[in-house]
Amino acid sequence: MKTYIVSSLLENRENILERWGQELQDIKQEQYLQSISNSTYENMNAEFMDFLLKKLEFDSAQANEKVSKFTDKYILNGWPLAYFTKGLQAFRRVLLSILTEQETDMGILMEKFSEIDEWCDGVVNQLVHDYTGSWQDVFEMQKVSLMELSAPLIPVFEDITVMPLIGTIDTARAKLIMENLLEGIINHRSQVVLIDITGVPVVDTMVAHHIIQASEAVRLVGARCILVGIRPEIAQTIVNLGIDLTKFPTKSTLRKGMETALELTNKKIVKL
Template sequence: MVKQKSKLIDIFTNNEQEILEDWMREQIASITYRKDLLTEAELRTQSAELMGLMIAASRSGNVTDMTTPEWKPVLDFLAATSKTRAAQGFTTQETATFIFSLKQPVFARMKSELGTNASALAEEIWIATVLLDKLGLFTAETYQKSREDIIRRQQRELLELSTPVIKIWEGILVLPLIGTLDDSRTQVVMENLLQNIVDTNSSIAIIDITGVPEVDTLVAQNLIKTVSAARLMGAHCIISGIRPQIAQTMVHLGVAFGDVVTKSSLADALKYAFQQAGITVT
């Protein structure tokens, strides 16, 4: 780790405006510049703010150790910028280029001021490279984590959309399931069903698995979990959509729903639910 005092802070401080202008030209000329997502004025504001924060942090004399308190404002700014760009639709490369494009302007200014001293020039270029590489990698990592968070949230939202709970009658809910029922989706199904039982004060819930391609041991266990959770909320559950193929598979696997009422179709389940609720439909 480089600990000696670097001339980089003087180069930044004495040439702040020139470096900023060169940096802006580098970013705007780059193929990664997304003028559809970020205006030139917004880019200039972000670049100028980061330059100011870097100069302030560098005044401590340490320009390569990002763990010191002086660099926290810089990292916080980059983290916020990365998260914003992730949400806006920037790619990892486009986000990281925000930092890496600063290399050329800084190196050019170093060459201008230290060109006659090859040893000092090489040393300062190395220090600047370490600094900008660390900041660039931090930016890319933060961006990636933000993208992963966005993807997880979108996946959960899609799961919620794919498991609608429908109130078809006073006190009666229907939960039509389509596709596989894994552990993560089971959690969403239970949360949605239980919340709707509370919100609608329903006493009967029909879980229709007509759209579930196959019922194996795992799916059956997840269905039983959902039924058990609903029972704890005071609701009676009915499972409908037990097709002949599914019934045969369940017998073969030794899977049983216990005392849970099952019906071959949603129509039969509705008829049974109406009878249990004392509802006569004419």
């Protein structure tokens, strides 16, 4: 923004803060801000206002860096993007209102309007860009963490492990299941692995293909695989689709699968 426009605005700093503060209080009535305490909101408003007024004085490169740091801080604290975009719209309205009251030359007024519009649009665009990038990073990190937890291999007895599967199985998750399965078998020295699909809502051709691949991989590393959790509707779907699961044992429940696993490892449970 041109220096003389910045100087003109900063001369009205107190007037801008007063009017803008009133606008921000109105934004507090939005549903997504109801859970924020009044003191926290007032502190945020003060910091937001101070930040934007200082930003007027920064050069372009320095200003962009300041916006990014400011945005990163409040993304991590969970502040919604809508607060900042509506706050900037209110800031724009206040600036234009003050200029309209003070400037009588229509040509100069239109030039100032254009400068302020361009400046505010630039801040909004960068906020949206930074928010989008940061949330994508957070989303990817959460996705990786969730996937790591979504295919655990649990040792339950010596030589016997269980992999409970919950939710939809896509190609990316199937790859993770395969990796965790083979790595776990080696680490736990398992002889029998029970893959429990009780929590898998749909078993279609693709899911069955991934399960068959996993069982074949288990066989190649010297262990045996038992598929458990075959509910009646899943069994009917498998038959209707013509999926061949005869290459490895299947059981309707984890308990029945565990009984078979104990037999295969020459173990049994004895009541004392």
